[in-house]
Amino acid sequence: MVIGLDSETKEITENEVAIEVRQLHKWFRGNHVLRGLDLKIRAGTSTAIVGGSGAGKSVLLKHIIGLAKPASGNVFVFGEELTGKTGRQLEAIQRRFAMVFQGSALLNSLTVAENIGLGLTEQRRLSKRQIDAIVREKLSLVGLEGKGSQLPGELSGGMKKRVGIARALAMDPDLLLFDEPTTGLDPVMAERIDALIDELKKKLKKTTVIVTHDMDSAFKLADHIAMIYEGKIAEEGSPEEFWANTNPVVEEFISRFKRQGTKHTP
Amino acid sequence: MSNAGRTKFGRCFIVLGNGFLNFSQSVGEMCQLLAATILWCRAVFKNLDKVLSQMAQVGADTLPIATLTAVFVGFVLALQTGVALQTYGQEANIGAVVALSMTRELGPVLTAILVIGRIGAAITAEIATMSVSEEVDALKTLGINPVRYLVMPRFIACVTMLPILVIYVNLIGVIGGAAVAKAYFGVPFLLYVENIEDWLTIGDIGQGVVKAAVFGVIISIVSCHRGLVTVGGPGEVGLATTNSVVFSFVSVYIFNYFVTRLWLLG
Numbered sequence: 001m002v003i004g005l006d007s008e009t010k011e012i013t014e015n016e017v018a019i020e021v022r023q024l025h026k027w028f029r030g031n032h033v034l035r036g037l038d039l040k041i042r043a044g045t046s047t048a049i050v051g052g053s054g055a056g057k058s059v060l061l062k063h064i065i066g067l068a069k070p071a072s073g074n075v076f077v078f079g080e081e082l083t084g085k086t087g088r089q090l091e092a093i094q095r096r097f098a099m100v101f102q103g104s105a106l107l108n109s110l111t112v113a114e115n116i117g118l119g120l121t122e123q124r125r126l127s128k129r130q131i132d133a134i135v136r137e138k139l140s141l142v143g144l145e146g147k148g149s150q151l152p153g154e155l156s157g158g159m160k161k162r163v164g165i166a167r168a169l170a171m172d173p174d175l176l177l178f179d180e181p182t183t184g185l186d187p188v189m190a191e192r193i194d195a196l197i198d199e200l201k202k203k204l205k206k207t208t209v210i211v212t213h214d215m216d217s218a219f220k221l222a223d224h225i226a227m228i229y230e231g232k233i234a235e236e237g238s239p240e241e242f243w244a245n246t247n248p249v250v251e252e253f254i255s256r257f258k259r260q261g262t263k264h265t266p
Numbered sequence: 267m268s269n270a271g272r273t274k275f276g277r278c279f280i281v282l283g284n285g286f287l288n289f290s291q292s293v294g295e296m297c298q299l300l301a302a303t304i305l306w307c308r309a310v311f312k313n314l315d316k317v318l319s320q321m322a323q324v325g326a327d328t329l330p331i332a333t334l335t336a337v338f339v340g341f342v343l344a345l346q347t348g349v350a351l352q353t354y355g356q357e358a359n360i361g362a363v364v365a366l367s368m369t370r371e372l373g374p375v376l377t378a379i380l381v382i383g384r385i386g387a388a389i390t391a392e393i394a395t396m397s398v399s400e401e402v403d404a405l406k407t408l409g410i411n412p413v414r415y416l417v418m419p420r421f422i423a424c425v426t427m428l429p430i431l432v433i434y435v436n437l438i439g440v441i442g443g444a445a446v447a448k449a450y451f452g453v454p455f456l457l458y459v460e461n462i463e464d465w466l467t468i469g470d471i472g473q474g475v476v477k478a479a480v481f482g483v484i485i486s487i488v489s490c491h492r493g494l495v496t497v498g499g500p501g502e503v504g505l506a507t508t509n510s511v512v513f514s515f516v517s518v519y520i521f522n523y524f525v526t527r528l529w530l531l532g
Contacts, residue, residue, distance in 0.1 A: 067403050095409050105404035107396075119408030122415070124312070171408065 016078070018043040018175060018207045019064055024073035026059055033059050035231030036073070041224075043078075043174075046201050046208040048222035050215065052253070055228045057211040058102070058179055064209065065097050065177060066090050077175075098168035102180040104160035106152040106167070113139070113148030116167045138166035142196060158189035165196065169204075176200075178210040182217050194220055215257040219243070227253065292513075296491045299417065303487065306411070306418040313419060320423035324385050328431060332380055336368075336435040339376060340442025343367055348451045357451040361458040362465035364443035365436075369470045373436040375522055378481040381428060382514045386489040389420055390510035393493025394503040402494065412494065421486040428482035429475040436474065473529050480525055481518050488514045 019041040026034040033056040041047045051057050062068040063075055066082050075082040077093050085093060106115045114121075116138055117131045126134075139145055142162040152160055161181060168176060181197060182190035194217050201208055201221065212218055218225055219239050226236035227250055235242065235250050242250065243258075310317055347363040393416055396402050402412050440462065447453035492510035496502050 062403070065407060067406060091409055091411070094407060097407060099404070099407045101400045101404055103399055105400040107401055107404075119410065122408070122410045167404075167408070 016043040017041070017076075018045075018078060019209070020074075020076040021060070021064065022074045022076070024060070024063060024075070025071045026056070026063070026068070027071050028059075033231055034063075034070075034073075037228070037232050039226055039233055039236075041207065041209060043207050044205060045223045046210065046221055047224045047226060048210045048212060048218035049226050049228060050212060050218050050253070051228035053213065056231055057213075057228055060228065061099070061177055061179055061209065061211050065099055066094055095171070096174045097177060098171045098173035098175070099177040100161070100164045100168050100179065100181060102183055104152070104157075104164040106160055106163055108152050110152075111148065112144070112150050112152065112155070112163050115152065115163060116148075116170050118167065119171045134170055135166075138170050141169065141200070142166045156189075158185050158192060161185070161189075161193055162196065165193075165200070169200070174207060176206045176208045178208065178212075180212055180214075181210065182212065182214050190214070190217070197221055215254050219257075292491070292495075295495070296487050299413065299491050299494075300483070300487050302413045303417050303421045303490075306414045307422065309414055309418065310422060313414065316415070316419040317422050320419045321427055323388075324381065324420075324423040325427035325430060328380060328384055328427075329434070331384065332377065332431055332435050333438055335376060335380060336373075336438035337442040339372055340364060340368070340439035340444075341446045343372070343439070344443035344446035345450065348447060352451060357447070357453050358457055358461055360443065360447040360451060360453055361440075361461035364447075365440050365462040365466045366470060368436045368439040368443075369466065369474045370526075371474075371522075373432045373439065374474045374477040374481060375518065377428060377432045377435050377478060378485065378518045379515070381424070381431070381481075382485055382511055382518070385424070386485045386514050387507050387511050389486070389489035390493045390507045391503060393490055394496035394506040397494060397496045398499055398503060417486070417490040417494075420490060421483070424482035424486035425479055426482070428478040428485075432474050432478040433471070436471070473526070476529070477522060477525050480521055484517045484521060485514050488517060 017040050019039070021037055021039040024034050024037040025032070037056075037060065039049075039060075049057050049060060059068065063070055064077075064082075066075075066085070070083060073083070077096065080093060082090070082093055106112075107118065110118065113132075113135045117135045120126055120131045120134060135148060136145075139148055142165050144159060144162055144166065147155070147159070147163075152163070155163065178197065181193050185193060197208070197210070197217075198221055200206075208221075210217065210221055219242075222239060224236065225239055225242040227234050227242075229249050235245055235247050237245065243254070245251070343364045344360050348357060348360050351357050351359055351363070393402070396416075402416075405412050405415055444453075444455055444458045447458050448455060489510050492506045492513065496506040
């Protein structure tokens with residue numbers, strides 16, 4: 001059985017730039033959060049965007065997906081400019097993305113299965129039977145078989161995150177964005193979510209962007225790490241390059257992690 | 267003027283100016299939301315489940331409190347007018363006074379107040395909670411337009427159910443008045459009804475129904491807008507709900523005057 005939406009998108013080649021951010025500026029109540037940020041994310045790779053609290057990581061993510069409008073600058077998705085697009089044009093680009101939110105952002109009035117199938121149900125392209133099959137498949141993919149009839153309020157934080165991931169995967173996106181996937185979880189659950197993202201990355205080979213301040217997750221999951229500092233990308237590179245980076249800003253940020261010497265050292 | 271005086275005047279000017287700017291921005295955004303909602307009304311039949319569910323909440327669930335309010339307002343109206351009319355031996359006209367007061371003014375305004383308190387506050391609290399927990403953003407990333415999914419069903423429910431509620435409230439108020447007229451002033455039910463027939467025109471009922479539909483537009487748009495623009499946490503949800511209720515009350519009072527003026531003087 002074919003599960004998932006018919007892809008209307010063109011074939012994505014390796015090394016193609018999936019997301020390009022040019023000179024992005026954003027102000028919030030007089031606070032200059034993003035100050036001419038430039039970033040390129042290649043298709044099929046996994047990029048971690050790291051930085052301290054309030055550095056603008058989540059703000060950048062919201063600009064990439066078109067949920068926030070920049071003060072100036074541009075965002076391109078597979079070469080198509082996102083900035084300034086509204087209505088159906090914006091929705092067409094947004095359909096290529098799926099995002100897993102920090103707080104999971106599940107609709108509390110809907111069951112787990114309804115949450116996962118929500119996007120497909122509202123698109124009205126597939127029958128209920130097809131949507132049910134996709135929901136069952138995604139639930140099994142995130143290890144939550146049999147939980148479809150529960151309400152989000154009955155789930156633990158880690159389970160909610162997994163439902164959020166299943167909901168994102170149900171839309172069969174080209175780009176998967178994770179906003180702080182392990183924040184607020186205990187170490188065991190954080191490890192499980194990391195393992196799930198890693199497994200999905202290997203299995204599905206999607207372009208993923210992970211916003212996190214958890215360096216353990218970043219080193220374990222990313223092919224490329226970019227660090228935001230003072231509204232710009234201060235440093236970027238492979239995990240090995242990032243580990244060996246001598247920029248004091250990077251050194252300070254990962255010093256605690258280096259001292260702990262965890263098993264995910266690149 | 268001293269420096270201190272100038273500074274105080276300057277601050278006062280800034281506060282007033284900011285207040286005016288915020289108010290103008292809100293009104294502009296509400297007009298935009300109204301236009302977008304009217305455009306999305308074309309999708310009403312595809313979203314009939316959501317629309318009917320909202321209609322049940324606005325209409326059927328409001329009936330008990332509407333009945334209680336209407337019957338006591340009818341009692342009081344009949345008592346007050348009965349005592350005054352008795353002085354001139356005009357108790358037979360209690361029916362006309364009660365019916366005209368209910369249909370033209372009290373029915374629509376009291377129903378609007380009930381719906382603002384019961385439904386408008388709930389709409390703002392629900393949508394504001396969804397906004398601060400990123401559920402509205404999640405809808406957008408799933409390709410679901412929040413105006414179609416959240417606002418349009420509530421708009422149609424308020425605009426259609428408020429006039430029906432008003433007709434019901436008018437009827438119950440008039441029946442309450444009849445009971446008091448009979449019990450305390452000895453006005454027979456038939457005489458009470460004949461008196462209403464002599465005075466009440468279809469235009470009086472129409473005036474109340476038109477007002478109710480206008481109030482339905484105001485309540486739904488104000489409540490949804492205040493919810494959608496909420497950012498922050500639980501504190502902001504409470505604040506948004508209070509703002510929404512106050513804004514709706516004031517708007518209903520103002521529009522009540524203008525609709526009455528248009529109706530009576532053209």
